[in-house]
Amino acid sequence: MAKGKHRPDNEINAGSMADIAFLLLIFFLTVTKIDTEKGIKVKLPPWSEEEPPDVDVTDRNAFVVLVNSRDELLVEGERTDITQLKIKAKRFIANFGKDPNLSTSPQAAVISFKGNRGTSYDMYIQVYNELRAAYNELRNELAEEKFGKPVSEFTEADSLKFEYVKEFYPYRISEAEPTNF
16 A cells, blocks of 8 residues: 555544433333332221221130241241241131131131331241231132132132132231330
């Protein structure tokens, strides 16, 4: 090549790259849906200034679950592993008066869950999930027995069946305010 000839530069002008990156960033921020955690679905009673009425629950129909600040689980006064909680809760709820130490019926059974102020969030959620799972399994077993399919396969046409199952095994989990124990 001759020394006097000018060679074209092989560089790309990147001056507008920052503008393009900025526009792409704005685009993705505006069109991207960010999932938010929905939390625990719990239906709370309506707010009222009145004192709540006393509910007459016999000791037989109350299943007491306590969790201390060291995340130790106490079920009916007995130290229990989290893996056993669902089994014990199911046995308590679906007793139908057979065992005199357990509930008289699923409608009368109340699970009283109380944590300590030092209880970890993880342990709280584990206990709550196990208690809800006990009810869900009992509901699915009843639905399978009566209607031939689990609750999860019910459609809008099965709303009466779902109401029947809900009334037969109503969620009755009472959460007491955490204390230091």
